Amino acid sequence: MKVLDYTALILTITGAINWGLVGLFKFDLVAFLFGNLSWLSRIIYILVGLSGLYLCTFFSRLADTNP
Structure with a gap:
């Protein structure tokens, strides 16, 4: 999952x-x-757009990891 996270992050920054x-x-x-x-x-x-949508899931994952 980390590879997908980093790939999405790199594409979104690009x-x-x-x-x-x-x-x-x-x-x-x-x-x-x-x-x-x-x-x-x-x-x-298209990949940049999909990466941006995927990174929207970070909000829920951040909420799950921070008390």
Whole structure:
């Protein structure tokens, strides 16, 4: 489970950095590296979105571990 947690965290941080670059400089790093809405960039966007949804479960897990 830790591997999935770390993978989701890395993907979500990557997505956050990408959105920061889009907001500040209008520069889409994923599109730059993998093509503008190519199949590979779309897969990355989907994985980042799914990782963000998965990380929402951290709230319940944190509540279970902290008294």
